[in-house]
Amino acid sequence: MPSKYLSRKKKDMKITNHALLRMRQRGIDENSVASAISNPDEIIDSFGNRKLARKTIGDKTIEVVFIKEDDITVITVYWLEET
Numbered sequence: 369m370p371s372k373y374l375s376r377k378k379k380d381m382k383i384t385n386h387a388l389l390r391m392r393q394r395g396i397d398e399n400s401v402a403s404a405i406s407n408p409d410e411i412i413d414s415f416g417n418r419k420l421a422r423k424t425i426g427d428k429t430i431e432v433v434f435i436k437e438d439d440i441t442v443i444t445v446y447w448l449e450e451t
Contacts, residue, residue, distance in 0.1 A: 387442045404432045
């Protein structure tokens with residue numbers, strides 16, 4: 369992924385500007401994102417080489433869309449809504 373899309377790096381996790389914006393809008397912190405990726409309740413294959421990491425935090429479930437190559441690049445982050 370081109371470096372212009374990378375705005376912050378935490379160890380081996382890069383977070384795109386888009387993901388940072390969504391995190392701010394949705395009240396999700398970097399520790400929650402890192403926890404979902406490093407200790408997920410579930411990982412689901414998505415389209416292309418993307419993966420979805422799900423983790424329940426309190427009474428909500430976070431979903432992190434990411435690509436794992438040399439580093440992990442977080443594409444977007446959101447809370448799953450109950451249906």
